Amino acid sequence: MTPIGPQLNQVIAEYATRREQAGHSKDGSAPFFVLRRGAGVSVAIIEYAFRRLRRYAGIHRDDGARYQPRLHDMRHCFAINRLTAWYQQGADVQKLLPQLATYLGHVSIAATQVYLTMTPELLQEASVRFEQYAFPEVHRD
Numbered sequence: 001m002t003p004i005g006p007q008l009n010q011v012i013a014e015y016a017t018r019r020e021q022a023g024h025s026k027d028g029s030a031p032f033f034v035l036r037r038g039a040g041v042s043v044a045i046i047e048y049a050f051r052r053l054r055r056y057a058g059i060h061r062d063d064g065a066r067y068q069p070r071l072h073d074m075r076h077c078f079a080i081n082r083l084t085a086w087y088q089q090g091a092d093v094q095k096l097l098p099q100l101a102t103y104l105g106h107v108s109i110a111a112t113q114v115y116l117t118m119t120p121e122l123l124q125e126a127s128v129r130f131e132q133y134a135f136p137e138v139h140r141d
Contacts, residue, residue, distance in 0.1 A: 002103070047071060075104065079115035080122055087125030 004012070015033075020026065024038050031040030050071040054060070061068055082100055086093050101112040131138070 002105075076115045076117065079104065079112065080117065080119055083116060084119070084122045084125055087122070087129055093129075 019032075019034065022036075024030070024034050033041040035041060035045075047070070051068075054069060059069055079100060083093065086096055097109050097112065101107075101109050104112055104115065106112045
């Protein structure tokens, strides 16, 4: 289960209604997202659509990297942005990591750690947190 916002929930509910009106299977084991003839939408189709959308939006890497941005990279961005926000909020990041792992669908924190690459923003927030821990007598404005 993945929490979603009210707007996405509305879009999915509308899709479900149209899907049902088109006569697609209601069986719980049937794919939810289907093509016109009822076949499930494959990962390849989703990745192709993302590549087209990325090109249309003008999003690309030109730094010589092997890969262009992938749909899966959004998970990495989400994990890093969530971690950075927790640091900025002064939250207990170690206590919250299991929640992040669960949200991402991981059984263990070790699987989530793959997503937690260092960014300048995250390094800055972690440095501030360490400074507060190591030098509690120093007052920071």
